[in-house]
Amino acid sequence: MGDNIYLPQLARIAHIKEEVGGERAIKTFRLEFENGGGFEHACGQCAMLSIFGRGESMISIASAPHIKDYKQFSIMRVGRVTAAFHELAVGDVVGIRGPYGNSFPVDAWRGKNLVFIGGGCGLAPIWPVIQTAVAQRGNFGEITVFYGGRSPRDIMYQAELEKLRGAVDVHLSVDKQEEGWNAFCGFVPANLMDKEPSPDNAIAITCGPPIMIKYVIENLRQLGFKDNQIYTTIENKMKCGVGKCGRCNVGKDYVCVKGPVYCWDDLKGLPAEY
Ligand SMILES: Cc1cc2nc3c(=O)[nH]c(=O)nc-3n(C[C@H](O)[C@H](O)[C@H](O)COP(=O)(O)OP(=O)(O)OC[C@H]3O[C@@H](n4cnc5c(N)ncnc54)[C@H](O)[C@@H]3O)c2cc1C
Ligand code: FES
Structure with missing residues (x-):
């Protein structure tokens, strides 16, 4: 990054996938660094993505660290910058600086059962951990993924989730029943209670809307x-x-440095400013 810590590298959009449509649409972008640039990242880290003249947004890196050819980001259209991202096309160039934040202690979880619980766009930050655990399948016990969206159309990474079946137990849910939906109907926390994953030798990793996490x-x-x-x-x-x-502090912590990954044992002691 040189002397200027705010200077972005350049990356070209190599692929765009429309994950979810509607009001809070999500698109997944694959970015390839230009001019021989790049950086290594760890599971859970994020990067500041920018569009010239529009602004920048912090977005989780949604590809696993072992994938070297590109970095993937799934972006929900909520405001000015994210809407501008949704207008971009393959071949467009954006700015990227990072990686920022801490990471999930994946190596320390070897031999454990992993229970992932995601909702909405919250599958993106934990997706690199799921990809890493699947790539190193023999190093972990049972792997279970709970993931839910408002409706079947709001389920992101649908094809990728289907491919995981066999190596991983996948339990999908939607908030409201729709014709043709054969999996669980109800909120993600209810699906969790329905399946009752065991806490024995397990780690639970959750990301999604704050109300879901609660x-x-x-x-x-x-x-x-x-x-x-x-x-x-x-x-x-x-x-x-x-x-x-x-801008990001919770109590004495700057989340951009101490987070975004927290063990609940540590987070519960901080003021609920998140
Ligand atoms: C560590 C981290 C990881 C993130 N990962 C992702 C990701 O993988 N995918 C993704 O789509 N988004 C992610 N976000 C959220 C993303 O940064 C914001 O949605 C984005 O910056 C909004 O920018 P905007 O200019 O489009 O919206 P603005 O025009 O600034 O705001 C639009 C609306 O969203 C609200 N808003 C803005 N930023 C946030 C925020 N951070 N949290 C809650 N509400 C906000 C505003 O108050 C306003 O109501 C992440 C944020 C952080 C801090
Ligand atoms: S975003 Fe500036 S201190 Fe964290």
Whole structure:
């Protein structure tokens, strides 16, 4: 990055996939660095993506670290910058700086059962961990993925989730029943209670809307998970990404530096400013 920590590298959009349509549409972008640039990242880290003249947004890196050819990002259209991303086409060039934040301690989880619980766009930050665990399948015990969206059309990574079946237990859900939907109907925390994953030798990793995370954690504790077995990521608004502007803090923590990955044992002691 040179002397200027805010200077983005250039990356070209190599592929765009429309994951989810509607009001809160999600598109997945594959970015390839230009001019021989690039950086290594760890599972759970994010990057500041920018469009010239439009602004920048912090987005989770949704591809696993072992994938070297590109970095993947799934972006929900919620405002100015994310809407501008949705207007881009393959071949367009954007800015990228990072990687930022801490990461999931995946190596420390070897030999454990992994229970992933995602909702909405919250599958993106935990997707690199799922990909890594599947790529190193022999290093982990049972792998279970709970994931839900509002309706069948809101389920992201549909084809990829289907491919996981066999190596991984996948439990999908939608909030409201629709014709043709044969999996669970109800909120993600309810699907969790329906399947009752065991806390024995397990780690639970959850990401999604704050209200979902709240009830998922409550239900995990009811199932017997201890606070040090539960991990989540938080998405406080960020500006600099490097611990300088104070935009993202929770209590004394700058989330861009100390987070976005937190063990619930640590997060529960901080003010609920997330
Ligand atoms: C660590 C981290 C990882 C993230 N990962 C992803 C990701 O993988 N995919 C993704 O789509 N988004 C992700 N986000 C959220 C993303 O950064 C914001 O949605 C984006 O910056 C909004 O920019 P905008 O200019 O489009 O919206 P704005 O025009 O700035 O705002 C539109 C609306 O969204 C609200 N808003 C803006 N930023 C946030 C935020 N961070 N959290 C909640 N509400 C916000 C505003 O208050 C406003 O109501 C992540 C955020 C963080 C901090
Ligand atoms: S975003 Fe500036 S301190 Fe975290």
